[in-house]
Amino acid sequence: MSDSEQQRDLSRRNFIRIGAAGGAIAGLGALAAVKITRDGKQTSDDAENPFEYDLTELAHIDPALMRYRPADTIARNLKDAVDLQASADGRFHIISADRVITYDENGAVVATINLSAPAHCLALDDSGAAYVGFTDHVEVFDAKGARRAAWAPQGDRAYFTSLAVSADHVFIADGGNRVVLHYNVAGELIGRIAEKDPQRHIDGLLIPSPYFDVAVGPSGHLWVANTGRHRLEAFTFDGDLVRTWGHATMAIEGFCGCCNPCHFTFLPDGRFVTCEKGLMRVKVYRADGTFDGVVAGPADFDQDVAEGLSVTPAAPGVGPIAAADAAGRILVLNPATGILQRFEPIA
């Protein structure tokens, strides 16, 4: 083979090599730029969404604000859960569709009450009796799970979202009628609280979504989540407005979105634990309403998804639910993934 033939042969070989390498690079580039979609067809992978609704920056929480850390995961697969309550004996109770399930502090089921229909909310009194809120009425069960009473329904517009019990008083948050109904333990309606009343300087409730929580605080006042106004309001049992706190902001010290806090509860020392939907956050506020710190932020709930648990797309705006045990630990239920976690204070 002459030199010229050899050169020509090498050139051809090089050409083929270069072509193959270039083709491979082009192929890899094409793979990166396209995406297989339904029916095996390809579409451009448009990572840059010019219309993206981006909450990434807002979801970041300064680590210095974290006051709690995850201690353990108590239960999973609680996707039907809609309410969570802790009792003084260390147990906690969940409304899951048409059942009240009681767990010990290790997450073992110790009791179940079967209900006649899916319920929305739950409260327990000091005797262990359970008050269960359905769409338009309340049923009462004794500590052994036997039904003792079914109170009169409150009409087509009623939509009960939360219950609170204190001694002889039962308070029902009726989101459909935007009012807190005040009952005695015998099931007699004795008052209506938080309705608009300019003479008593009460603005009235703004409840854009079916999240409307009530609880009786350590000071003996009835606290009401006026979610559309992004604040908590305290009333006497006679319906006088005592004080309010809270404001709307995406910043960490306030309540975000259209209607928050979606749930709240109290720590044994009187501080508030608040839950927000949308940008899922669980935070602690001091008894005077000033911001204290964060229990769980969006990253904690993203972890649920990272573990392979999907969020129900048909249930937008689902928010976490919190309860506090006697030791000051906070139980947080994410209904979207069905995970119940316990958070403990950072020493």
Add this chain to the structure above:
Amino acid sequence: MPDDTPHSTRRDFLTGWVRGSALLGTGALAGVLSGRSQATETVWQIDPDKCIQCHRCATECVLTESAVKCVHAFAMCGYCDLCTGYFEPRPNELNTGAENQLCPTGALQRSFIEDPYYQYTIDDKKCIGCSRCVAGCAAFGNGSLFLQIRHDRCVNCNECSIAMACPSEAISRVPAETPYKLKRVNET
């Protein structure tokens, strides 16, 4: 010994082949016609529960202005002052200033009803189906804003280019007599 076995002659073979081909062709024609008939009885639509607000409805439609528009289920709306479908995540103020609006074309209109309620309506001519408002509403609110293929605009392509690009497979054919998948208030 005579051979009694019936023979298939070349003519028989060809005749049978031609008959078979004719039958096959008729069947194929019937299939095509049937397919066309079926195509006219179904239309494309978005399942709002599967939509992940990826924006492709705005960019993948064969029409210059997408056939996809936002629609509003008023019965589900909270009529909020701070509407997360209307306002940027961190608005300067809760007013109609363009800098506060989430919609890139100003298609979502805000009007005062009575204290403290506001109504939000969609200007179809401005809506490009980008789903930003849908994402904002779904993230914090009741999900009352959602996308639908508008059949006064859709040309009902055999292969919907948006459906092919849709990463959540939210678009499928539905019966033409029920062409929309609307959101409704949950009765329970």
